[in-house]
Amino acid sequence: xxxxxxxxxxxxxxxxxxxxxxVLPAMFVxxxxxxxxxxxxxxxxxxxxxxxxxxxxxxxxFTNYISLFIDPNFxxxxxxxxxxxxxxxxxxxxxxxxxxxxxxxxxxxxxxxRTIFVLPMIIxxxxxxxxxxxxxxxTSGILNYVLSLIRITAPAWTTNPKTALLSVxxxxxxxxxxxxxxxxxxxxxxxxxxxxxxxxxxxASCWQILKNVTFPLMKPVVLIALLFRAIDSFRTFxxxxxxxxxxxxxxxxxxxxxxxxxAFKMYRMGEAAAVAxxxxxIVFIFSQLxxxxxxTQKVVQGK
Amino acid sequence: xxxxxxxxxxxxxxxxxxxxxxxxxxNMVSMIALLVAAIIALFPIYWVIVSAFKTEKEVFIMPPVxxxxxxxxxxxxxxxxxxxxxxxxxxxxxVTVISVILTTIIxxxxxxxxxxxxxKGSKDISFYMLSTRFAPxxxxxIPFYLIYMRFxxxxxxxxxxxxxxxxxxxxxxxxxxxxxxxxxVALEEAALIDGMPRFGVIRTITxxxxxxxxxxxxxxxxxxxxxxxxxxxxxxxxxxxxxxxxMPRFLSANNIQWDVLSxxxxxxxxxxxxxxxxxxxxxxxxxxxxxxxx
Numbered sequence: 001x002x003x004x005x006x007x008x009x010x011x012x013x014x015x016x017x018x019x020x021x022x023v024l025p026a027m028f029v030x031x032x033x034x035x036x037x038x039x040x041x042x043x044x045x046x047x048x049x050x051x052x053x054x055x056x057x058x059x060x061x062f063t064n065y066i067s068l069f070i071d072p073n074f075x076x077x078x079x080x081x082x083x084x085x086x087x088x089x090x091x092x093x094x095x096x097x098x099x100x101x102x103x104x105x106x107x108x109x110x111x112x113x114r115t116i117f118v119l120p121m122i123i124x125x126x127x128x129x130x131x132x133x134x135x136x137x138x139t140s141g142i143l144n145y146v147l148s149l150i151r152i153t154a155p156a157w158t159t160n161p162k163t164a165l166l167s168v169x170x171x172x173x174x175x176x177x178x179x180x181x182x183x184x185x186x187x188x189x190x191x192x193x194x195x196x197x198x199x200x201x202x203x204a205s206c207w208q209i210l211k212n213v214t215f216p217l218m219k220p221v222v223l224i225a226l227l228f229r230a231i232d233s234f235r236t237f238x239x240x241x242x243x244x245x246x247x248x249x250x251x252x253x254x255x256x257x258x259x260x261x262x263a264f265k266m267y268r269m270g271e272a273a274a275v276a277x278x279x280x281x282i283v284f285i286f287s288q289l290x291x292x293x294x295x296t297q298k299v300v301q302g303k
Numbered sequence: 304x305x306x307x308x309x310x311x312x313x314x315x316x317x318x319x320x321x322x323x324x325x326x327x328x329x330n331m332v333s334m335i336a337l338l339v340a341a342i343i344a345l346f347p348i349y350w351v352i353v354s355a356f357k358t359e360k361e362v363f364i365m366p367p368v369x370x371x372x373x374x375x376x377x378x379x380x381x382x383x384x385x386x387x388x389x390x391x392x393x394x395x396x397x398v399t400v401i402s403v404i405l406t407t408i409i410x411x412x413x414x415x416x417x418x419x420x421x422x423k424g425s426k427d428i429s430f431y432m433l434s435t436r437f438a439p440x441x442x443x444x445i446p447f448y449l450i451y452m453r454f455x456x457x458x459x460x461x462x463x464x465x466x467x468x469x470x471x472x473x474x475x476x477x478x479x480x481x482x483x484x485x486x487x488v489a490l491e492e493a494a495l496i497d498g499m500p501r502f503g504v505i506r507t508i509t510x511x512x513x514x515x516x517x518x519x520x521x522x523x524x525x526x527x528x529x530x531x532x533x534x535x536x537x538x539x540x541x542x543x544x545x546x547x548x549x550m551p552r553f554l555s556a557n558n559i560q561w562d563v564l565s566x567x568x569x570x571x572x573x574x575x576x577x578x579x580x581x582x583x584x585x586x587x588x589x590x591x592x593x594x595x596x597x
Contacts, residue, residue, distance in 0.1 A: 018501060019420025023428060026413030026472055033469035034435050037446035044446065099340055102333035109337070116341045118583045119348060121590070122575050124530040126547045127568040130554060131351040134561050140363045142350065178344060182587045183595050224594050235439045238532045238547075242554065256441045263445045264537060276442040287437035291430065294594050 038280070044273035051267035064274035074275070076250055077258035080165065084254055085233040088172040089226060095173070096180025096225075104188045114185075117178035125175070129242025132171045133158065136243070158244050164251045168240045172233055180225055187221030220293075227290040231283060255279050351572070354565035362561040377566035384563055385552050387544060392570070395545040398460055398535075399528040402467035407521045409468070410475030411513075415505070417476070418483035419491075429480065436473040436592065440533040443469070451538055460543045466534040471524045474592055478523075481593045482516030483509070519585035526575055526582065546571045 045064055049057040068074045103110055120128070135143045138156035147154040157167040195217065199209045237256045240246065246253035246261065253261070259279060263272030354362050356373035382388050413432075417425050447466060448457070456462035486509060494504045510517075535548035550571065553564045587595050 019416045019422050022412045022416025022420070023422065023425075025409045026432070026476060027428065029409060029468060029472060030432060030435060033465060034438065034443075037443055037450060040446040040450060041442065044449070095340075099337060102336055113337065113341065115580075115583050116344055118579055118586050119576070120344055121586065122526050122530075122579050122582070123348060124532075124547050124568075124571050124575060126530075126532045126550045127351065127571050128347070130550055130564050130568050131347050133554070133559070134354065134362075134564065135347060135350065137561075140365060140561060142367050145365055145367060174343070174347070177340075179587075179590060183591065186587060186595050221595060224591060228591055231437050235437075235441075237441055241532075242551065256439065259441050259445065260537075263448070269445065269449065272445050276439075276445050279439050280442045283437055283439050283442075284434070287434055290437075291433055294592070295430075 041273045041276055041280075044270060045277050047270045049269045051269060060270070064271050065278075068271065068274055068278070073250055073253075074258065077253050077255050080250075080252065081234060081254040081256075083165065084169055084172070084236070085230055088169050088176070088233045089229045091169075092173045092177040092180050092229065093222075093226060095177045096184055099177075099181045100184035100188055103185060110185065110189075114182065117181055120175045120178050125238035126242050128171065128175060129239040132167075132174075132239070133243050136167055159248055161248055161251055164244055164248055168243055168252050171239050171243065172236055175239070176229060176233070179229065183221060183225040184218075187218055190221075191217055223293060224290070227286065227293070231286050231290065234279075234283060234286070255282075348572070348576075351565050351568045354561055355569040357562055357565075359560065359562055362565070377560075377562035378570070380560070380563045381553075381567045381570065384560075385549055385567075387541060388546075388549060388567070388570075390542075391544050391546045391549045394460060394463075394543055395529060395547075398463050398467065398543070398545055399525055401460075402464045402471065402528045403521055403524045405464070406468050406471045406475050406524050407517065410472050410520075411479045411517060413472075414476045414479030415483050415509070418480045419488070429476065432473045432476050433592065434473075435469070436477070438470075440470070444533055444537050447534070448537055456538075458539045458542050458544075462538055463535060463543055463545070466538065467528045467531060470531070470534075471527055474589065475520050475524060477592050478520045478589065479513070479516065482513050482520075485516075486512045519582065519589070522578060522582050523585060523589040526578060529575060 046059055046061060047057055048060045048063070103113060135141050136157040138144055138154075138159075141157075143157070144154040155163045157163050191214070195213050196209065199213050204212070235256065236254065237260070240252055240254060240257060241260075244252040246257040255275065256279065259272050259275040262268050262275055355377050356375070357368065357371055358374055358376060361368045361371055385391070416422065417429050422428070443466070451457045451462050456465070490508055490512075491504050494508055495501070499507075530547060531545070532547040532550075535543075535545040536551070539545070539548060550567060553559065553567050582589075
């Protein structure tokens, strides 16, 4: 390295500028399209600006945030978001884990199931929403027909206050269980053999192997899967919008829909920006956790 | 062989038979569970596509019709109900293609810069880029809407392309950085020392080696752009409307025509079904930013 430096000093100088040149366009786009809107959004959240009266626009300090914090609808939306995210992530994790452990060791089937399970993740989410709206329909949907075959009187899923949230959660689970499954199967297949053989040699029991070998080895994969899912579930908008649009009442209004309604139905841009900043803050905290974790972990590789 | 010995081996064999039978049973159960999961995963997609070929009456009948004469009526009605649908298709294609090409070029360049040069604060740069992957679309859309209004970008393809580049750039950079880091530096250095200019090295050595990675990343971007809903729905009305953004139109009526809705949905998802075949191996890698290689 030293020799090349000595031989070609000019090159290194050139290369240094070249490196900056490569990164520059992307930096320019990202700063212009993320940092500027973000600062704009913070600024906006401190103003009162209704698009009904576009000329009346003035600073009101933290009033938008304060009025959010005393608005029960905001807290409801936050609660709904947390329930949606937690239930969806946990259930899809459990189903994904069960499926992955069932399929582990059946090498020749993994490929086929991988192909099938990829589909829910890449189908346009808004079409998933409209498709499930049809399945859920109380008169012409097939779900209630199937349930009636096994003598279950099913509710009108999306309009019944008791089942509305459940119905959108189930769609999220349908959409993302495959993600959990695929990550976990990659993790299981990537497990090294040696520690298990060593444990078996030492006469460890099944439970001991599970607790002291499998869990610690699987921990990175599991954490990555859970954090990714949590952040992405938190951001869900398309499917909920198609299926319930936040209704009945506000029962399926997550923070995302809440911000959307404030901005594009009520045209209260200041308040909507405040909600957006709150969403941003929550997502930021979780994504920093994930990124910190990702940067300390080596890549997990399945076969 | 004594009698007791004989008895013992017989018992042991019986036990073995039991274990094997138990294993078979477990295998059966797990195969059934997997099959059920596969059916649940596929059925909604199957049902959307099948319903698109049914008549107006058939989609409402209970018990559902399984065997029927396929008709294209619903597709015709899609274009009647939304006179704009053809334009939406063109828009979707144009916006996706241009966004993906630009994202891949800009992103790969940045990735190469970050992977090959020791830049001041390059770790911060990549960290910042990565965190935009997690930014909620709805948080962007509010400032975008107002900024676009001021610059006259509402309902333009350019506006939508800019938005799509923004959301896809972060993971393109991240994925491509991984791809370039996997290519040995020694290959490039050897060519550099032999006097080949940097661009020549990239063109003849780096890019051919990185091609599978570039293709995978680009396909992944294509899916993201094609499926993008929040920006297209809020930032366009008519001229630049894309297919996903047009979908709610078929929901607005009080009694939804399921056949038309399904036909529209089918037209939106079929291109992605074709793409699915090519990306299955890279999907998990893309979705987890390369943390898990499926």
